[in-house]
Amino acid sequence: MMIHLALSELPRWRAGDALRQFAYVHIAPSLDQMASTYGQAMAGLLPAEPVLVVGQPTVFDPSRAPPGQHVLWVQVRVLPADVRGDAAGVLQPGHWDTLKEAYADRVMALLERHAPGIGAQVLGRHVASPVDLERDNPNLVGGDSLSGSHHLDQFFCFRPAFGLSRWRTGIEGLYMVGASTWPGAGTGAGSGFMLAKELAGA
Numbered sequence: 001m002m003i004h005l006a007l008s009e010l011p012r013w014r015a016g017d018a019l020r021q022f023a024y025v026h027i028a029p030s031l032d033q034m035a036s037t038y039g040q041a042m043a044g045l046l047p048a049e050p051v052l053v054v055g056q057p058t059v060f061d062p063s064r065a066p067p068g069q070h071v072l073w074v075q076v077r078v079l080p081a082d083v084r085g086d087a088a089g090v091l092q093p094g095h096w097d098t099l100k101e102a103y104a105d106r107v108m109a110l111l112e113r114h115a116p117g118i119g120a121q122v123l124g125r126h127v128a129s130p131v132d133l134e135r136d137n138p139n140l141v142g143g144d145s146l147s148g149s150h151h152l153d154q155f156f157c158f159r160p161a162f163g164l165s166r167w168r169t170g171i172e173g174l175y176m177v178g179a180s181t182w183p184g185a186g187t188g189a190g191s192g193f194m195l196a197k198e199l200a201g202a
Contacts, residue, residue: 001076001143002133003104006124010056010070011115023060027052027114037078044084046091046103049110051077069123076107081130081142096129103129146179156183167195175199 013019028034028051037047058070065071084093091102104127112119128136130143152158157165165182167175177192 001079001100001103001107001130002128003074003076003107004126004128005072005074005122006065007070007072007118007121008123009068009121010059011054011072011111011118011121013115015114020056021059023056025054025056027054027110040087041078041080044080044082045087046080046083046085046099046106047078048086048088050079050107052107052110053077054111074107074111075145076103079130079143081134081144096131100127100129100132159183166198167191 010020013025019025033049034051037049037051040047053075055073055075056070057073058065083091083096083099086092088106090106091099104125108119108122133140133143133145159165159182160176160180164170167177167181169176175195177195179191181191182194183190
């Protein structure tokens with residue numbers, strides 16, 4: 001899930017103002033909590049306390065918002081594509097079209113714990129559920145922005161398949177880049193940059 005926020009100012013992070021200098025802030029208190037979230041999502045449950053990656057792009061590019069204002073994006077990691085229940089026991093199973101705003105409220109409550117007062121700073125909010133993400137881009141199957149799992153059999157030299165790592169497709173002169181290829185998920189433009197360097201002999 002992605003939540004895009006227009007803000008009157010940067011979040012006031014409980015951990016300190018130093019966090020206002022970073023492009024990303026991860027909210028994942030412990031490995032145990034991350035494992036619990038993952039297990040809940042794999043069981044088809046809405047995680048009681050999701051893992052969040054918060055982007056603060058206007059820290060480095062103020063032109064993305066009107067003067068004195070900011071934007072924030074919140075990536076809610078590891079959610080079920082099909083909701084069969086709620087680990088917190090609050091929301092009823094259903095389609096993401098009817099659940100997304102209520103679940104975004106849970107995310108905002110969690111964000112409020114780490115950035116007190118952020119709710120009052122919100123000027124606008126847009127929520128994109130896993131279903132919305134796939135509607136916008138059919139490559140994001142189930143809303144998965146990382147093109148598959150991070151398990152070892154789906155990572156590094158095994159992406160997109162064993163024997164076809166490092167951008168090769170099996171067709172001479174045809175290459176593929178993106179999150180589905182070496183070095184793996186979440187690398188942005190890294191795979192294309194590395195392939196370009198290799199093809200240029202750099």
